[in-house]
Structures are given as structure tokens and as C-alpha cells.
Amino acid sequence: MAKQQTERHGRILTLGLSRFASISAVEGMHLSDEAKREFRADDRRRATPAERRQRIIAKYAAKA
Numbered sequence: 001m002a003k004q005q006t007e008r009h010g011r012i013l014t015l016g017l018s019r020f021a022s023i024s025a026v027e028g029m030h031l032s033d034e035a036k037r038e039f040r041a042d043d044r045r046r047a048t049p050a051e052r053r054q055r056i057i058a059k060y061a062a063k064a
Contacts, residue, residue, distance in 0.1 A: 042055070
């Protein structure tokens with residue numbers, strides 16, 4: 001029984017944007033309106049996690 005519980009709890013948990021926002025709000029962190037629009041656009045485009053990361057990195061990476 002303990003092994004089954006360990007296996008169940010070993011799975012990866014993915015938070016949705018609204019739950020992540022709720023948790024972050026407790027810490028005093030909030031997404032800007034611009035960031036919310038960008039994430040909604042990603043959702044509409046059905047962007048993959050890799051595509052989302054690429055967009056965020058391209059926007060916020062230090063320009064040398």
C-alpha cells in the first residue's frame with residue numbers, strides 16, 4: 001500500500017495559470033496585463049510548452 005501511495009505522489013503536477021496566479025498572489029506576485037494577454041494568445045494558438053518558453057526567452061533575454 002505504501003508503494004502505491006509513493007507511486008501516485010511521484011507524478012508530475014502541472015498547475016494551470018489561474019491556480020498559479022492564486023498561489024503567487026499569496027506571495028504578493030501578480031502578472032501584468034500584458035503578460036496575461038500574451039499567455040491568452042499562447043492558449044489560443046495552442047502553443048506547446050517549448051514554444052511558450054521560446055517566446056518568453058526571446059522577449060526577456062538580455063540583448064547583447
